[in-house]
Amino acid sequence: MPTRRHFLQATTAGLAASAFAAQDQPDKPVSPNDRIRVALIGAGGMGTEDAKSSLEIPGVELAAVSDIYQGRLTRARERWGHQLITTRDYRAVLERRDIDAVLIATPDHWHAQISIDAMNAGKDVYCEKPMAQRVEDGRRVVEAQKKTGRIMQVGSQRVSSIIYKKAQELLQSGAIGELNLVEAWWDRNSAIGAWEYSIPPDATPENIDWDRFLGYAPKVPFEPVRLFRWRDYRDYGTGVAGDLFVHLFSGMHFVTGAIGPTRVFATGGLRFWKDGRDVPDVFLGLYDYPAGNGHPAFNLALRVNFVSGAGETSGFRFVGSEGILTIGGGVTVSKTPRETEPGYTIDTFPKAVQEAFLKEYYKQYPPQVPKADSMRPLQEDKYLPPHGYSDHLDHHRNFIAAVRSRKTVVEDPVFGLRAAGPALLSNISYFEQRMCSWDPETMTLKT
Numbered sequence: 329m330p331t332r333r334h335f336l337q338a339t340t341a342g343l344a345a346s347a348f349a350a351q352d353q354p355d356k357p358v359s360p361n362d363r364i365r366v367a368l369i370g371a372g373g374m375g376t377e378d379a380k381s382s383l384e385i386p387g388v389e390l391a392a393v394s395d396i397y398q399g400r401l402t403r404a405r406e407r408w409g410h411q412l413i414t415t416r417d418y419r420a421v422l423e424r425r426d427i428d429a430v431l432i433a434t435p436d437h438w439h440a441q442i443s444i445d446a447m448n449a450g451k452d453v454y455c456e457k458p459m460a461q462r463v464e465d466g467r468r469v470v471e472a473q474k475k476t477g478r479i480m481q482v483g484s485q486r487v488s489s490i491i492y493k494k495a496q497e498l499l500q501s502g503a504i505g506e507l508n509l510v511e512a513w514w515d516r517n518s519a520i521g522a523w524e525y526s527i528p529p530d531a532t533p534e535n536i537d538w539d540r541f542l543g544y545a546p547k548v549p550f551e552p553v554r555l556f557r558w559r560d561y562r563d564y565g566t567g568v569a570g571d572l573f574v575h576l577f578s579g580m581h582f583v584t585g586a587i588g589p590t591r592v593f594a595t596g597g598l599r600f601w602k603d604g605r606d607v608p609d610v611f612l613g614l615y616d617y618p619a620g621n622g623h624p625a626f627n628l629a630l631r632v633n634f635v636s637g638a639g640e641t642s643g644f645r646f647v648g649s650e651g652i653l654t655i656g657g658g659v660t661v662s663k664t665p666r667e668t669e670p671g672y673t674i675d676t677f678p679k680a681v682q683e684a685f686l687k688e689y690y691k692q693y694p695p696q697v698p699k700a701d702s703m704r705p706l707q708e709d710k711y712l713p714p715h716g717y718s719d720h721l722d723h724h725r726n727f728i729a730a731v732r733s734r735k736t737v738v739e740d741p742v743f744g745l746r747a748a749g750p751a752l753l754s755n756i757s758y759f760e761q762r763m764c765s766w767d768p769e770t771m772t773l774k775t
């Protein structure tokens with residue numbers, strides 16, 4: 329279906345004169361030809377952030393908002409004005425020819441279907457992570473994007489982060505030698521951190537389109553907690569793996585160039601937040617990454633603990649033969665050179681054997697009196713981003729730039745599925761109590 333943007337592209341020549349004139353107007357720094365009209369589908373916490381970041385980019389207008397809870401539509405109009413088109417049915421947004429792109433921030437079980445419907449309707453798509461709730465749906469998204477040629481960005485903003493870019497450059501330049509292990513974690517210790525979000529007092533069947541929330545999930549009677557705390561239920565969410573591991577996978581894939589593990593094992597349990605949820609609150613994953621794409625084989629260990637006993641912390645530790653690179657608020661490279669002597673463990677040998685051993689040892693490593701200038705330096709280099717830096721804004725900038733230029737985004741559906749796939753397999757491993765084999769190239773579960 330042709331959209332307003334198609335129309336504008338097709339008539340660029342005709343509009344050129346008026347576009348230049350418009351650019352000259354001080355109150356219109358972006359030409360009408362460069363205006364992008366976006367719609368938000370799913371106006372909860374993250375959708376609101378997505379719309380806000382989008383609106384910071386010159387030329388972006390928020391034209392419509394769709395949500396199945398009336399309160400969020402009311403709030404959207406309070407926030408962005410009463411000119412906003414609002415609807416409970418996202419398909420009404422997709423039918424509009426004056427919308428160029430959609431921001432999808434619904435619960436996970438709707439991501440793939442709305443992305444596919446949007447691309448088929450000629451819209452460009454920014455879809456929140458994880459790209460899909462099931463691997464097979466992720467592959468349908470990849471196919472739809474290829475078939476339609478629409479721009480699609482998956483919303484794991486670390487892929488656009490200057491912090492992760494710095495880590496990538498340092499790793500590639502050999503700052504920590506040869507990589508052998510990556511550890512990453514995301515720990516929390518609060519009710520909201522553990523997804524116990526507020527339930528509004530006006531959560532009634534009149535204010536909520538319950539069937540449209542459920543979608544292809546099993547039909548269950550109206551129960552607001554399942555909507556407002558959808559992450560707690562496997563029917564709509566993807567557990568901590570799809571919620572948080574997926575950020576760690578996408579960030580790590582970006583830094584290392586890896587495309588995914590071949591073996592996946594996860595364990596954990598529901599230890600504390602026993603509020604009716606059917607997913608664990610402590611979760612550990614182990615992953616084997618084969619060599620490829622300029623990186624050696626390495627192992628990955630991930631952890632999420634919602635009962636951490638302390639505040640929220642998250643980070644990365646890349647371990648190499650020559651040092652350690654950590655990502656927290658910035659990037660740190662620490663190196664402690666190895667001792668030049670191997671040392672010895674001879675105390676349990678007979679005296680004569682010890683003497684013979686030491687004679688040989690000192691031939692190779694003559695005894696030396698320790699001196700100040702022979703001490704090994706511990707090097708630590710820290711790189712910090714500018715104050716207030718937002719990778720989320722950069723990720724949206726990248727998307728909008730691609731909508732304008734029709735060039736590639738940093739996180740296309742293939743990248744998105746290569747990050748979501750091992751997260752989804754972690755759930756399979758945990759719930760089916762088995763190891764999973766994954767082909768990261770074809771993005772298929774082998775066993």
Ligand SMILES: NC(=O)c1ccc[n+]([C@@H]2O[C@H](COP(=O)([O-])OP(=O)(O)OC[C@H]3O[C@@H](n4cnc5c(N)ncnc54)[C@H](O)[C@@H]3O)[C@@H](O)[C@H]2O)c1
Pocket residue numbers: 369370371372373374375394395396397400416418433434435436438456457458483484485540541543555556558571
């Ligand atoms: N990139 C990030 O850092 C980040 C952070 C948080 C959340 N997220 C992702 O964003 C998505 C939304 O999470 P959230 O925390 O904003 O959840 P939320 O519950 O606050 O918002 C989801 C919204 O979608 C609406 N909705 C449900 N079904 C719908 C449908 N069929 N059509 C239209 N609207 C529908 C709900 O009513 C709700 O308002 C999730 O997929 C989550 O993984 C990403």
